[in-house]
Amino acid sequence: MSIRIDSEYGILTLHTAHTTYQMQIGRGGHLLHVYYGPRAEGMFARSIVPADHGFSMNPYEIREGRNYSVDQLPLEYPGSNIGDFRTAAVDLISDKGICGCDFRVRSYDTEKRVYTLRGMPAARDPEAESETLHVVLTDEATGLEAELQYGVFFEKDVITRAVRLKNAGDHAVTLLAAASMCLDLPERYTERIHFYGRHTMEMQEERCVLAHGIQTVSSGRGMSGHHHNPFTIICEENTTEEQGWCIGVMPVYSGNHRTDIEVDQKESVRVVTGINRDTFTWRLEPGEIFETPQVLLTFSREGLESLSQQMHRFFRKHILRWPEEWKKPPVLLNSWEAVFMDFDEKRICALAEQAARLSADLFVLDDGWFAGRSSDTRALGDWTADTEKFPHGLSAVEEAVRDHGLSFGIWIEPEMVSEDSELFRKHPDYALRVPGRNPVMGRDQLVLDLSRQDVVDCIYGQIARLLEDGGIRYVKWDANRNLADLYSMALPPDRQREVSHRYVLGMYNLMERLISAFPHVLFEGCAGGGGRFDAGILYFFPQIWGSDDTDAVARLSIQRGYSFGYPPECVGAHVSDVPNGQTGRTVPLSLRALTAMSGTFGLELDPARLSEEEKEELRRYVGIYRKYAGLIRTGVYSRLRGERGLDPLFAWEIRAEDASEALVFAADTDPQANAKAVTWYLRGLQEQAQYRLTCVEPETVQAGDRTLSGQIFSGAELMQGAFATRPFSGNAPAALYYFERIECE
Ligand code: GLA
Numbered sequence: 001m002s003i004r005i006d007s008e009y010g011i012l013t014l015h016t017a018h019t020t021y022q023m024q025i026g027r028g029g030h031l032l033h034v035y036y037g038p039r040a041e042g043m044f045a046r047s048i049v050p051a052d053h054g055f056s057m058n059p060y061e062i063r064e065g066r067n068y069s070v071d072q073l074p075l076e077y078p079g080s081n082i083g084d085f086r087t088a089a090v091d092l093i094s095d096k097g098i099c100g101c102d103f104r105v106r107s108y109d110t111e112k113r114v115y116t117l118r119g120m121p122a123a124r125d126p127e128a129e130s131e132t133l134h135v136v137l138t139d140e141a142t143g144l145e146a147e148l149q150y151g152v153f154f155e156k157d158v159i160t161r162a163v164r165l166k167n168a169g170d171h172a173v174t175l176l177a178a179a180s181m182c183l184d185l186p187e188r189y190t191e192r193i194h195f196y197g198r199h200t201m202e203m204q205e206e207r208c209v210l211a212h213g214i215q216t217v218s219s220g221r222g223m224s225g226h227h228h229n230p231f232t233i234i235c236e237e238n239t240t241e242e243q244g245w246c247i248g249v250m251p252v253y254s255g256n257h258r259t260d261i262e263v264d265q266k267e268s269v270r271v272v273t274g275i276n277r278d279t280f281t282w283r284l285e286p287g288e289i290f291e292t293p294q295v296l297l298t299f300s301r302e303g304l305e306s307l308s309q310q311m312h313r314f315f316r317k318h319i320l321r322w323p324e325e326w327k328k329p330p331v332l333l334n335s336w337e338a339v340f341m342d343f344d345e346k347r348i349c350a351l352a353e354q355a356a357r358l359s360a361d362l363f364v365l366d367d368g369w370f371a372g373r374s375s376d377t378r379a380l381g382d383w384t385a386d387t388e389k390f391p392h393g394l395s396a397v398e399e400a401v402r403d404h405g406l407s408f409g410i411w412i413e414p415e416m417v418s419e420d421s422e423l424f425r426k427h428p429d430y431a432l433r434v435p436g437r438n439p440v441m442g443r444d445q446l447v448l449d450l451s452r453q454d455v456v457d458c459i460y461g462q463i464a465r466l467l468e469d470g471g472i473r474y475v476k477w478d479a480n481r482n483l484a485d486l487y488s489m490a491l492p493p494d495r496q497r498e499v500s501h502r503y504v505l506g507m508y509n510l511m512e513r514l515i516s517a518f519p520h521v522l523f524e525g526c527a528g529g530g531g532r533f534d535a536g537i538l539y540f541f542p543q544i545w546g547s548d549d550t551d552a553v554a555r556l557s558i559q560r561g562y563s564f565g566y567p568p569e570c571v572g573a574h575v576s577d578v579p580n581g582q583t584g585r586t587v588p589l590s591l592r593a594l595t596a597m598s599g600t601f602g603l604e605l606d607p608a609r610l611s612e613e614e615k616e617e618l619r620r621y622v623g624i625y626r627k628y629a630g631l632i633r634t635g636v637y638s639r640l641r642g643e644r645g646l647d648p649l650f651a652w653e654i655r656a657e658d659a660s661e662a663l664v665f666a667a668d669t670d671p672q673a674n675a676k677a678v679t680w681y682l683r684g685l686q687e688q689a690q691y692r693l694t695c696v697e698p699e700t701v702q703a704g705d706r707t708l709s710g711q712i713f714s715g716a717e718l719m720q721g722a723f724a725t726r727p728f729s730g731n732a733p734a735a736l737y738y739f740e741r742i743e744c745e
Pocket of ligand 1: 336
């Protein structure tokens with residue numbers, strides 16, 4: 001049993017295989033957070049020592065002794081205006097003028113299945129192995145109820161949280177903040193890791209010491225954003241890849257998110273996560289319900305590596321869902337960097353033929369294929385084939401692609417509209433726009449008001465028509481600007497700050513309907529690369545284009561960043577041409593191909609520009625990827641080298657869950673003269689087992705004067721430094737080593 005309730009002491013305990021999470025109903029009925037850490041039996045509430053804290057007030061009924069203060073207690077879901085001066089989880093104003101809320105426990109209950117959310121992604125439980133704890137809190141003055149929901153995923157060491165706020169009072173309330181969770185932690189947590197970036201340079205790891213006051217990671221862009229990924233890690237000072245306590249906090253949300261980490265006067269650490277309250281209010285009439293997005297929580301005492309592995313295993317079972325036909329990952333060729341928008345039927349068919357010669361599985365026609373799309377200033381919203389480029393329609397291209405033995409895929413940007421489009425001319429009100437103000441332009445396009453059901457229905461109809469003859473087996477779903485001009489014609493003035501969340505709900509509705517109606521289609525998310533790379537999108541679309549920067553050197557730190565929270569097989573990564581279109585850098589095909597292999601591995605170049613030898617080499621890499629794709633999609637991932645911009649040598653390992661095989665990828669971005677040999681410390685192998693090394697790339701690797709390929713090491717040797725290779729040299733050298741467990745003779 002993963003949920004235990006001790007009614008006598010009011011203790012609610014959640015156990016996963018290796019972690020325990022405990023709450024206690026405090027004297028005043030406040031729900032206290034008393035423990036989240038290594039699996040343990042016990043009553044952690046004893047860690048709370050009553051004391052008179054200066055300038056920390058006491059609830060009226062517990063004022064005697066002055067030693068019970070909500071400003072000092074670890075609270076599970078704090079309201080506001082109640083003498084807790086830290087960041088609140090919920091804030092509101094009622095139509096009676098009541099500000100804030102004072103939550104006390106009313107009831108609790110367990111359920112032998114995992115909770116779901118209306119219209120929002122919530123981790124799936126395909127084998128019905130998880131349980132839910134519900135705890136209902138109420139605020140007497142307004143009648144607001146907060147039902148805290150905890151999904152306990154025992155095997156995966158993940159706890160999910162979400163809150164159902166119900167207005168059970170007789171006056172409307174306006175929510176000013178409605179976080180998905182609060183986590184009050186002890187002072188041992190002194191650092192946080194988050195992933196900042198920009199367009200074409202996402203997911204840069206940043207580790208900071210927590211300071212007194214509030215540090216915030218957020219987005220107000222209407223999307224989770226390139227700039228601050230919603231995933232945050234809170235850890236101890238000494239946490240490394242292999243040791244230390246750490247907690248991962250991942251909102252399952254694609255809109256404006258916010259994580260506040262507040263260190264208070266006595267060094268307690270409060271983490272509040274959910275929808276960004278800066279761009280949010282929500283009006284709840286009596287009887288109405290508001291559900292917050294879900295947050296995933298995972299704890300490890302063994303450092304960042306196992307934290308990431310817990311997230312990866314969780315994603316693989318409970319978030320990602322691949323269409324049956326794509327369980328075996330396809331190698332695709334995408335037309336974007338090959339031809340941009342400069343093509344016609346003949347050029348596209350020739351490109352598809354070249355893709356087939358490189359033994360790709362799937363050909364993707366990127367931007368530029370639809371009516372009048374001669375440049376990125378026009379035609380978004382008109383999702384029918386351009387008759388000039390494609391006089392015989394898309395079906396002719398589809399057929400040609402199929403004749404080459406490939407599946408056909410297409411690019412769309414369904415949330416957007418160009419002013420110069422039929423859709424906009426017919427429905428100018430479909431675009432988000434503030435009355436009396438010129439709209440903000442981004443890439444010359446406007447954002448459709450997906451907070452409106454009629455707009456969602458219209459877009460659904462367009463995309464469904466495109467997919468309904470079954471010829472399209474893959475869709476790249478792009479979104480190339482952020483949201484501004486938040487105003488919806490369909491909402492009254494006092495509800496306008498609901499638009500950004502309603503937009504996300506509309507978008508999820510569109511995605512859910514499309515993946516349900518077309519379950520055979522593989523959707524890949526994209527927002528100018530990783531501008532909306534989050535668990536919310538991955539719930540619908542199992543892969544997301546990782547970055548518009550296809551430079552393999554830049555990709556090393558970007559893809560390393562993703563690996564902290566997301567498994568490698570969901571990161572879109574392609575081999576592109578050189579010099580690279582974004583950075584101008586020229587690096588060898590080996591680095592480009594091997595880097596793409598720690599993602600989805602696709603091609604994004606015009607093979608016609610390659611020499612015959614290069615094509616041959618590329619075909620070889622396609623073959624290598626195919627051989628290891630299954631391992632990459634299911635394996636256990638460890639970051640071996642490449643720490644936060646400090647180490648120019650990037651390396652990671654992906655091994656089978658049963659440690660029967662392991663792939664090690666390495667790339668040196670700054671080879672040095674007179675350098676020392678590279679000593680490897682592999683992870684997670686069986687100490688006693690024997691492993692044979694195959695040097696896949698370069699085909700022969702030397703250590704001193706020995707050729708390493710074919711050599712046999714014990715697991716202990718590989719993990720403890722017996723495997724060493726000559727220093728890397730050359731222009732951006734890369735290597736791939738494969739270790740296979742062999743039966744002892
Ligand atoms: C975005 C995507 C690119 C490409 C272009 C097309 O920038 O990230 O991969 O599809 O749009 O306009």
